[in-house]
Amino acid sequence: MTNINTRKRTIGVNFAASGEAQVLLWAPDANQVELLIPGKDKTVSLTCKDLGYWIAQTTDLQSGDLYYFELDGKKQLPDPASLSQPDDVHGASRAIDINSFQWKDDSWQHFPLKDYIIYELHVGTFTPEGTFAAAEMKLDYLVDLGITAVEIMPVAQFPGNRNWGYDGVYPFCVQHSYGGLKGLQSMVDACHSKGLAVILDVVFNHVGPEGNHLEEFGPYFTEKYRTPWGNAINFDDAWCDGVRDFFIENAVMWFRDFHIDALRMDAVHAIKDFSPEHILQKIKQQVDILIQQTGRKHYLIVELDLNDTRFINPVSKAGYGMDAQWIDEFHHALRVTSGQEKTGYYSDFDGIRSLAKSYEDAYVYDGAFSEHRKKVFGMKTENSGEQFVVFSQNHDHVGNRMLGERTSQLVSFEMQKVLAGAVLVSPYLPLLFMGEEYGEKNPFQYFVSHTDPEIVEMVRKGRKKEFEAFHMDGEAPDPVLEETFERSKLNWELIEKEPHQTMLNYYKELIATRKSQPPLCVLNRKKVSVEHNTATQVIVLRRQHKVQDVICLMNFSAEMQEVEVSLYAASWRKLLGSSDLQWGGSQDMPAQVSGELALILPPESITLYSNQYE
Known part of the structure; x- marks a missing residue:
């Protein structure tokens, strides 16, 4: 390593206790670097050190001042490690003392990953205001729901005020319109005060197209590889050390300083x-x-479209040491099982058979031939249940539909309850996407606020091409229009209305059941067994812990189905039945069953029973 200091931030502009600004910039091809302070008409020259790093120490630059870097007496550029961009991605950077926030979370005790119940939210659409401060006002709601970890979609500064966050161009800078650096620090502090962990979504695989000045400072990208977003970030080509340090410092900063x-x-x-x-x-x-x-304690969770355990195996076993990964395959199998279309990447999944396999094996494709990929795909995994994150919907699989329809627009009220149950009884970490817990009706559509006409047109064409594999007719909503963004905001008034209030209460009970029952909250994959019937569309999932069993009976069909489970106990008590009248269903399932479980399952229902042993 050339530059990493885990105790304090060194890259960009930082302030010593004395108030002196300490400046560090990586620009290996530059012959001259100056820092310009336009508000004071001051110029500070930087000195070149080893491996393309330029440094300066000055009292001319103070917290709150705007500044640029100028390379070789030419173009004025914002700081690639900027902490604040008040005038958007093309404007000057603002110097900020990252350590000036007064934290109140000294007593915060971060809990084990196995206890994560994740709620994914997009700051801009989570509330009408679209700010960190407004999101703070909803934290009590999330605690009452039973959430333990809030996952925030990317907040790195992007062009304009509307974006999913994956077009960020300043990895160290928190989106100004959300509330900036101090706004995020305040929200994290508030989360910790309420017992909530915070997950931040970061993007290390590409940089957005508009306002991306990294290449003007150095070889941040390489032509060796292409990605869906253009040339890959340079992690292994000439001059890659400076790039690697840049992103390693970024990861450490979020943990240490935020x-x-x-x-x-x-x-x-x-x-x-x-x-x-x-x-x-x-x-x-x-x-x-x-x-x-x-x-x-801090965790690293990856989104991974490869069934490759190398990513989540420990470094001691030749792995990369990531703590957990998302498994889209569980989602795909669940979607198809619920009767949704088998187009695009969903075509590889055989409904209930695939879902049953994912419950037992995590990966659906673990060495089998994938027709969609036209190759043998995946590998077996023995990794623990807490290393996998599952969901029935998330920002991608809602927002990347042409019209951005949520699950509430695609399946019945009863099936929504089944999908929620299917996720929360899994031996994995459950994730909810904002609004699903009360059946939000507004879509979550793709939106941007780019100002470059060429980039705007590329985005529009890219969206159209993306839906060709799904054979969709019609036109996608224009991602540039502000109304596309506005219609994607949550409608919080729904939680006071039916059937949304009932759905919300159902989610609360479901989450509470998962937390209170050891067979459900202990993520032991070795104590999981699954039976499935493709004719009846029924799954019987058995979770065990010591002498207690929880049996999860899932009927995905539109008909009543008879089921017999060859397990005997003196008595089985009902933990939850989605078809019960209190949850807006059509019939109450028996509160107690003696001996063998032999029941008639209502259509589109999930029912949980436990033996009487504690």
Whole structure:
């Protein structure tokens, strides 16, 4: 490593206790670097040190001042490690003392990953105001729901005020319109005060197209590999050390300076790195050093479109050491099982058979031939249940539908309850997408606020091409129009109306049941067994812990189905029945059953029973 200091931020502009600004910029091709302070008409020259790093120490730059870097007396550019961009991605950077926030979370005790019940939210559409401060006002609601971890979609500064966050161009800078650096720190502090962990979604596989000045400072990208977003980030080509340090420092910063508990790292399969030590492994090493220094636990969770355990195996077993991964395959199997279309990447999934396999094996494709990919795909996994995150919907699988329809628009009220139950009884970490808990009706559509006409047109054409594989007719909503963004905001008034209030109460009970029953909250994959019937569309999932069993009876069909479970106990008591009248269903399931479980399951229902042993 050339530059990593896990104890304090060194890259960009930082302030010593004396108030002196300490400046560090990586620009290996530059012959001259100056820092310009337009508000004071001041210029500070930087000195070149080893490996393309330029440094300066000055009292001319103070917290709150705007500044630019100027390379070789030419173009004025914002700081690639900027902490604040008040005038959008093309404007000057603002110097901020990252350590000036007064934290109140000294007593925060981060809990084990196995206890995560995740709620994914997009700051801009979670509330009418679309700010961190407004999101703070909803934290009591999330605690009451039973959530333990809030996952925030990317907040790195992007062009304009509307974006999913995956077009960020300043990885160290928190989106100004959301409330900036201090707004995020305040929200994290508030989450910790209420017992909520915070996961931040970060993007290390590409940088957005508009306002991306990284290449003007150095070889941040390489032509060796192509990605869906263009040239890959340079993690293993000439001058890659400076790039690797840049992103490692970024990961450490979120933990150290923002007190983030976990990072969700976007699409790591798109990271191209054939170094002896993969960039993810290097990030893990530095995070482990930070953990040793602070005593605070942090987790690394990856989005991964590869059924490859190398990513989540420990470094000691030649893995990259990531703590957990998203498994889209569980979602795909669940969607198809609920009767939704088998187009695009869903075509590979055989409904209830695939879902049953995912319950037992995590990966559906673990060495089998994938017709969609036209190759044998995946590998077997023995990894623990807490290393997998599952969901019935998330930002991608809602927002990447042409019209952005949520599950509430695609399946019945009863099936929504089944899908929720299917996720929360799994031996994995459950994730909810904002609004699903009360059956939000507004869509979550793709939106941007780019100002470059060429980029705007590329986005529109890209969206159209994306839906060709799904054979969809019609036109996607224009992602540039503000109304596309506005219609994607949650309608909080619904939680006071039916059937939304009943759905919300059902989710609360479901989450409470998962938390209170050891067979459900102990994520032991070795104590999971599954039976499925393709003719009746019924899954019987058995979860065990010590002498207690929980039997989850799922009927995905539109007809009543008879089921017999060859397990005997003196008595079985009902934990939850989605068809019960109190949850807006058509019939109450028996509160208690003696001996063998032999029942008639209502259509589109999930019922949970436990033996009487505690």
